[in-house]
Each structure stands twice: as structure tokens, then as C-alpha cells.
Amino acid sequence: MSQAAPDLATTLIAENFSRDATGVLHVGGLPLTDLARSYGTPLFVYDADGLRRAYRALRAAVAGFAEVDYSVKANPNPAVIHVFHEEGAGAEIASGAEFDAAVRAGVPPQRILFAGPGKSAADLDRVVGGGIGEIHLENREELFRVAAAAERHGTTVRVALRINPGATAQGGAMRMGGKPSPFGFDEEELSEAVAAVERQPRLHLVGLHLFAGTQGLKADTLLGQWAYGLELAAQIAKKTGRPLETIDLGGGLGIPYFSGDATLDLGALRDGLLPLIETLRRNPMLAGARVVLEPGRYLAGPAGVYVARVLAVKHSRGSRFVITDGGMHHHLAASGNLGQIVKRDFPVVAVSDLDGATPCTVSGPLCTPLDVLARAAPLPELSEGDLVAVLQSGAYGLTASPTGFLSHPMPAEVLVEGGRAAVIRARGD
Numbered sequence: 001m002s003q004a005a006p007d008l009a010t011t012l013i014a015e016n017f018s019r020d021a022t023g024v025l026h027v028g029g030l031p032l033t034d035l036a037r038s039y040g041t042p043l044f045v046y047d048a049d050g051l052r053r054a055y056r057a058l059r060a061a062v063a064g065f066a067e068v069d070y071s072v073k074a075n076p077n078p079a080v081i082h083v084f085h086e087e088g089a090g091a092e093i094a095s096g097a098e099f100d101a102a103v104r105a106g107v108p109p110q111r112i113l114f115a116g117p118g119k120s121a122a123d124l125d126r127v128v129g130g131g132i133g134e135i136h137l138e139n140r141e142e143l144f145r146v147a148a149a150a151e152r153h154g155t156t157v158r159v160a161l162r163i164n165p166g167a168t169a170q171g172g173a174m175r176m177g178g179k180p181s182p183f184g185f186d187e188e189e190l191s192e193a194v195a196a197v198e199r200q201p202r203l204h205l206v207g208l209h210l211f212a213g214t215q216g217l218k219a220d221t222l223l224g225q226w227a228y229g230l231e232l233a234a235q236i237a238k239k240t241g242r243p244l245e246t247i248d249l250g251g252g253l254g255i256p257y258f259s260g261d262a263t264l265d266l267g268a269l270r271d272g273l274l275p276l277i278e279t280l281r282r283n284p285m286l287a288g289a290r291v292v293l294e295p296g297r298y299l300a301g302p303a304g305v306y307v308a309r310v311l312a313v314k315h316s317r318g319s320r321f322v323i324t325d326g327g328m329h330h331h332l333a334a335s336g337n338l339g340q341i342v343k344r345d346f347p348v349v350a351v352s353d354l355d356g357a358t359p360c361t362v363s364g365p366l367c368t369p370l371d372v373l374a375r376a377a378p379l380p381e382l383s384e385g386d387l388v389a390v391l392q393s394g395a396y397g398l399t400a401s402p403t404g405f406l407s408h409p410m411p412a413e414v415l416v417e418g419g420r421a422a423v424i425r426a427r428g429d
């Protein structure tokens, strides 16, 4: 084996997991071989300590600037939401069912906010009736639907305007502004949007929501977006004549998936926040606002693995195919079909670390050439019954996948905490 810089999988295992003396991969101190035997495969395993570590690291990095909430759609399992809730996170949800999941996980409704470009009247009734903390308005029709829901429930709803930034947000490292988008009000319509909300007696405009894009690995890019968010927030406050209560700067903090991906530098993020904190402090219209970040991927991704069992190893015209029971029906992102333009391999490893890795294709059980978990994974000799694990699988895994396609049962999900494993979704559920 070469002694060059360790590959991404090795680095990630060192950071989040471990291998025992025989080379078996452990998650939260438990061997994946045992977990696979007990709970069957395919299997998602999440390490509660890993979830907590990510949360605490980010919270410490942004302390004094923002609080950290959890974006439920990254992994809506109530047990996962509960871990973040225990750490102090509120929840950002995108549907009525996610609202229920967050409430079931113990998050107080006032600490839940609802974003998403198509909120139905039924979902709005559910969350307004449930006492949700805040709803982020993304278009004109929705503004009226929220007002109508508030009217039906005889209540006032706290709302924020989601803004799609204009071309002036193009400068520097930002590269986010000026694009057409189904999300939020275009910045050019900011004045009309503020006026339209202010005309609704049942809506109380408290803030701004800006979410510029996912998988940001550069501190500078995020800081630039957040700085722009503070500018937009100041504009909204100027128009309403009231201090803002909420400035939601979205999620979008990235994690490395591919060799060559940088790791987000939390130290650089921390250092770069000082001028932003100063901007807030100097503007009395913003100084009292609660600044919120609501990442999903960054918090949940690294602590999860997807474990699949080898069904066959086939050599076809000089290429090795490792065919497993897991695939894109549970892990669309790993297959490269969740919106990726260039399909690159997630870090995939053998659960029992046998020496002598050579590249192979890891494919799933579905009858489609799209069902590939990795195209050139460096894996040792494997045979029927061996296990492989896809790392960085705690976010946008199971519920971001076409689980109905080919009618395989849902895989189990297991949360490991304090040396114990708990089934948090039973197989087939």
C-alpha cells in the first residue's frame, strides 16, 4: 500500500468510527458484522455520539453569532431529531409529516419553522393548529394560504420572507444571486412582498430567510452568503420600521464525499464571523434578532453508514462487479442519481478490512444500470456474504431514495448510543 496522504475513507473512519484488531469496522463501539447479523441487511446505522459531535462543533464555531437548528429532511427519523433536540436544536421542517416527526421527537412547536416552496392548505392547518413557531413564505399564493389558515384557527402566525437574492449578490465568493428560482420571493420584489405581508392582520412579519445552496465546503462562500443575508435583513427592517426578530441564514454546510473534497474549515468560519457579529451589533434594527442556521447534511451525514451484503462477485470482460443487496432504492445519492451532474463515488469500504484493494464496481439488486453504489471503489477480494459499508450516509439517504422502486422491503435503521443499538425503524416499515 502507498504511504501517500490517506484516502477519504481512511480519514473519515479515523474521525468517526474505528476498526478493531482484526480489521472489522465499528460504529459507536459496536462491530458492524454483529449489527448486520442482528438486524439484517441492507441496514442504516447511525452513531448518536457522532451526531452530537457534529452539532457541538458547529455550535461552538458559530457561538455568539447564530443558534443551530436541524433541517429535518436530511434525516427525519424521530430518534435522530431527538438527539439534536437534546443538544438544544430547534427544527426546520418542510411538510406536515415532518412537523409531526419533530413534535414526536420532543421539539416544542414554537421551536419549529416551516420552509418549502409548496405548502398545502392541509399542511398549513396542521402546523398552525399545532402552534408552529414560524412559517417562511415563498410565494404570493402561499402568503394568502397562511393568512387563511391563521384566520381559520383564530390566531396570528409569525412569518419570515424567503428571498431569492438578486444579481448584486453575485460578487466575490458568493456566486448565488440573480438566478431564476422556484424558492422564495425574488429580491426585486422585496418591497411588494413586505407590503403584502404587512396588509395581513393575521400575519406578523418577523424576519428573513435566505438559503443559497447546499454542500458549501468553503468558509468564505458561506460567510459571503450570510453577510448578504444580513444586508437583506436590514432592508426588511427598514421597510417594516420594526427591529427584526429572526434572521434565518439556511443550511448548506457541506461534508466531503469524494476524494479531493475539502473539509469545511470551522476555524476559518469562526474567524470570519467577527465582522458579521459587528454588523449585527451596530444596527439597532438587527441587534436583537435571533440568527438561525439550519443545516441538515453537516449535522447528520458523517455519523451514518449504509451496510449491504455481497450477493455475488462477477467478472465480466475484465471488470469486477460486486453485487450487493443494497442499492439506489435506499441510497439514491450514493448512486449519483440525486441531482449530481458528475457521478463520483461515495467512500465505500469493506466492513472487514482485508488487504489488497483494487477498483471494482459495486452494484445493487435493481434491474437498471443506474443501480450502482460505486464505479471504481478500491475494495479487497470479496465473496458472497461479505459486507460493504457506504460512509457519509446519515443525511439524504433512505428518505431521499425511491424506496418503492422494485418493491424491496424498507431497510432497518439502527441508532447506536452508549454501546447499545436500538432499532429506530424496523425492516419493512
Ligand SMILES: *Cc1c(COP(=O)(O)O)cnc(C)c1O
Pocket (backbone or CB within 6 Å): 071, 073, 074, 092, 115, 116, 211, 213, 214, 215, 250, 251, 252, 253, 294, 295, 296, 297, 298
Ligand atoms: C434542505 C434545506 C436545508 C438543509 O440543507 P443542508 O444542505 O442539508 O444543510 C435547510 N433549509 C432549507 C430551507 C432547506 O430546504
